[in-house]
Amino acid sequence: MARKRLIWQLFPLFILVSLGSLATAGLYATQTLKQSYLSRSIADLEARARLLEAVLSDSIQRDEFVKLQERCTELGRVSSTRITVIAPSGEVVADSEADPKTLENHGSRPEVRTALAGGVGTSDRASSTTHAPTIYVAIPVKDEEGIRGVIRVAVPKFTYLGVLVSNAFPLGVGTLLVLSLVALLSLAASRRITDPIDSLRKGAERFARGELVARLRAADSAEVTQLAEAMNTMAAQLEERIRAAEGQRNELEAVFASMVEGVLAVDTHERVININAAACAMFDISRDKALGRDLREVIRNADLHEFVAVTLRSSGSREADITLLHPGEQQVRLHGSPLKDAVRRNIGCVIVLHDVTAIxxxxxxxxxxxxxxxxxxxxxxxxxxxxxxxxxxxxxxxxxxxxxxxxxxxxxxxxxxxxxxxxxxxxxVEQEGERGAIELHDGQIQDILESAVQNCGVRALAKDVRILLNAEPNLFVRRNPELLQTAIENLLDNAVKYSEEGTEVDVSAVRDNGTVTISVRDQGCGIERQHLPRIFERFYRVDKARSRKLGGTGLGLAIVKHIVRVHGGQTSVDSAPQKGSVFSIHLPEIHLEQQTRNVV
CATH class of the missing domain: 1.10.287.130 (Signal transduction histidine kinase, dimerisation/phosphotransfer (DHp) domain)
Known part of the structure; x- marks a missing residue:
């Protein structure tokens, strides 16, 4: 079935537009007639003023003010016109409706100023005396010596408007009837055109919400039908492309989230566009709270802010190193590159953050x-x-x-x-530990502690240092006896070396929440706090001269740390100057139904 073209649906609207144009022309004609009527009224007032000039000019020139007042009152009453005679100074010398002595100077009135200048003055304003809308016309009275005064005539404005309203009422009623009919026709025609378009709009909104499965129905007009078919085709293609884009996005998001390196993207205004989990961990921030906010509000690091600003201004890649102090000190290498859109416009920059602290x-x-x-x-x-x-x-x-x-x-x-x-x-120890070549067996630690104390006893006795052993019974761990004994002996050897003569070294082993803690406490000189984090490093010495004098190699505590790591444990130290030191080995406890002897 042949569908109507849109032009044949719009054609009736052209007729309605024509009616609207006629209505507009009628309104314009009414306004023109109104202005014309007012112009004729002003001309009529000017004619009255000219007649009054012929009657009153002699009295004005002779300054017969009393006679002028009488004539103005009489003529104003007969003609229903307010008549005012004004001297060149602006003083009112006669008025048909008020006592001239009570009236203020009229020299500032616009129509009077024009008349005193030699012209015909007109004004449409509210009267200063009666406060009613009034039309004024003023003409000068001249003789050989110049302007002798001004005659001003005035009538209330509603007199003319009343005439216009009485004549315009029937026309206005007819106009309203015609406009009502035109409005109804316009509404019907508009609905006929807008309903299919509204249907297309609703379909487009469904597409915008992602509901791309639904399809638009054909309308009566060929143009709207073609538009609906085009939108259906667009929806199908868009659905396919979105599915492909979502797959690519999911892949990129997976890669982005699993990257070890931190990635931060900002726009040209330094607002955070995207940030991955690694970068959030580096700066100890939440991704949801960071997105869309200014970088300076999210991350407080002046070096990073400066690097981002320089990268945004540059056209190539940049690198720099910064230090992060929170949540812990980290050395971070920054690599920044411009971020561009599909048309190669600069829309921001992307910063890759490599944690090089360990390196x-x-x-x-x-x-x-x-x-x-x-x-x-x-x-x-x-x-x-x-x-x-x-x-x-x-x-x-x-x-x-x-x-x-x-x-x-x-x-x-x-x-x-x-x-x-x-x-x-x-x-x-390092190599075999990395290869897993060190054999660990379940067993108790009492005999290992006793052997270590016995082996170090000779050196302790030579220095008059007493070693005390206090271990809880039935402490079992996975251990390599030889290596674990070496670690304990190294701690004991250090404790004896740095202890004063006549002091004691306490060796204890206790159970603590699934952990076996072996501690060696001395009463030596102690270690300052700033040295504690590095005390287990190779060749690190607090007092190098004293250490060499005592015969140390600087590797004893490093060996202890690596042996304990092989056993899946940790080392710790607690010390203060002049209060001695406590070195501890923490090993995972195992539970065996085996009883060991208790040796004190």
């Missing part, structure tokens, strides 16, 4: 380790070399000196041997 720490540890090993090896080698050269230069002939030098060489060789042995032991 920098490992690099620093590597450098320190190489430097420390070099120094620790060089010191005894230099000493050995010096004494050997001295012996070769003739000291062998001096039996006492040669014996003393050889003893020193032996001592330095022993120091080298101990250092190399500790290095090999530390390396072996």
């Amino acid at each position: 920098n720490r490992l690099e620093s540890a590597r450098r320190d380790f190489v430097a420390n090993v070099s120094h620790e090896l060089k010191t005894p080698i230099t000493s050995i070399k010096g004494f050997v050269e001295t012996l070769l230069d003739g000291a062998l002939d001096d039996h006492d000196s040669a014996r003393r030098f050889l003893a020193t060489i032996g001592k330095q060789a022993s120091r080298l041997d101990a250092l190399i042995e500790d290095l090999l032991k530390l390396s072996r």
Whole structure:
């Protein structure tokens, strides 16, 4: 079935528009007639003023004010016109409706100013005397000497408007009837056109909400039907593209969320567009609270703000390193690149944040380790070399000196041997621990503690230091007895070295919420707080001179830490200057139905 074209539906509206145009023309004609009628009224008032000029000019020129007042009153009553005679000074000398002496100076009235200037003055305003809307016409009265006064005539404005209203009422009623009919026809025609369009609008709103399965129905007109079919085709294509885009977005979101590196995207106004979980963890913030907010409100780091600002101004990639102090100190490497839209316009920038804290720490540890090993090896080698050269230069002939030098060489060789042995032991523990080659067996720790105390007893006795052992019974852990004993002996050896003569070293083992804690407490000089975080590092010494004097290699606590890690445990230290130190080993407890002896 052939459908009507939209033009044939719009054609009746053109007729209605024509009627509207006629109505507009009628209103315009009414206004024109009104203005014309007012203009004729002003001309009529001017004619009356000219007649009054012929009657009153002699009295005005002779200043016969009383006679002027009488004539103005009489003529005003007969003509229903207010007549006012005004002197060149603006003073009212006669008025048909008021006592001239009570009237103020009229020199400032617009129509009077025009008349005094030699013209015909007109004004449509409210009267200052009666406060009623009034039309004024003023003309000058002249003689050979110039302007002798002004005659002003006035009538209330409603006199003319009443005439217009009485004539316009029938026309207005007819106009309202015609406009009502036109409005009804316009409403019917508009609904006929807008209903299909409204249906299309509702369908488009459903598409906008994502309801792309529904389809639009065809309308009566060919144009609307073609539009509906085009929108249906668009919805089908849009549904397919959205499905593909959602798949890609989900893939990107999965990659974005699982990245170890932090990713932060901001727009040109430095508002957060997107941020992944890694970046939120770095800055200890919530992703939901960060999105859409200004970067300075979300992350308080001046170095990052400056880097983002510079990246937004630049056209290429940039790199920088910053330090984050909250929630913990982190070294972060920033890589920033401009963020562009489909037409290559700059819409912001993306910042990738690499946490290089561990890398920098490992690099620093590597450098320190190489430097420390070099120094620790060089010191005894230099000493050995010096004494050997001295012996070769003739000291062998001096039996006492040669014996003393050889003893020193032996001592330095022993120091080298101990250092190399500790290095090999530390390396072996690290490598075997990484490979899982160290065998751990379930067992109690009482005999290990007793062996460690016994082995260190000789050194303690030589320094008059007493070692006390106090361990709870039935403490079982997964352990390598040899390694765990080495760790405990290292702690005991340090405790004895740094204890004063006549003091005690307490060794305890207790059960604490599924953990077995082995503690070694001394009464030595203690350690300042700033040294505690690094005390288990390789070659780290609080007092280097004293440590070397006591024969330490600087690797004992590092060996303890790695042995405990192999056992799945942790190490800790609590110390303060002049209060001694407590070094603890925390191991996971296991529960075995086995009884061990209680040795105190």
